[in-house]
Amino acid sequence: MRAVIQRVSEAKVTIRGETVGRIGRGLVVLVGVEQGDTEADVEWLAGKIARMRIFADEAGRMNLSIAEIAGEAVVVSQFTLHASTAKGNRPGFTRAARPEEAIPLYERFLAVLGPLVSRPLATGVFGADMQVSLVNDGPVTIIIDSRAPE
Numbered sequence: 001m002r003a004v005i006q007r008v009s010e011a012k013v014t015i016r017g018e019t020v021g022r023i024g025r026g027l028v029v030l031v032g033v034e035q036g037d038t039e040a041d042v043e044w045l046a047g048k049i050a051r052m053r054i055f056a057d058e059a060g061r062m063n064l065s066i067a068e069i070a071g072e073a074v075v076v077s078q079f080t081l082h083a084s085t086a087k088g089n090r091p092g093f094t095r096a097a098r099p100e101e102a103i104p105l106y107e108r109f110l111a112v113l114g115p116l117v118s119r120p121l122a123t124g125v126f127g128a129d130m131q132v133s134l135v136n137d138g139p140v141t142i143i144i145d146s147r148a149p150e
Helices: 039-051 099-117
Strands: 002-015 018-023 026-032 062-064 072-077 131-145
Touching: 002 039, 002 072, 018 072, 026 039, 026 099, 026 131, 039 099, 039 131, 072 099
Parallel strands: 026 072
Antiparallel strands: 002 018, 002 026, 002 131
16 A cells, blocks of 8 residues: 655545535545555554654654644545556556455555544545645655555
8 A cells, every 4th residue: 555645734625516525734645555455554554644753843843643733634545656657658557456456445544544543534535536635734745655665
């Protein structure tokens, strides 16, 4: 599983002009499920995101997690995070999990992450054409991959 997390001061997800998710200070989490991902990937990635210390403490240092600031999170499924761009100019998506594999893992990811951040999650809609608007705070953007060595 791969995630791009962005520290935001606000964000929203819109589908056909209707806002389906909105948050204030917290994280936008774009998450992609790769073929062969497992429950272990879900647990590791959710835990890593929840513990990531990217919010400022009183001294202005990135030292606090989303739970420690009582922040919010919006999670959006994004298969394009597994794009292959090595050949040609059109990305290939063969590494991205098919919906029948991806949906249960995405839903499990939501179920695991929510309690870890101690707040209900806002979400998009799996497979929908969504518009994600955000104000990236910092900017801070981090890529996390459950299969990549740290």
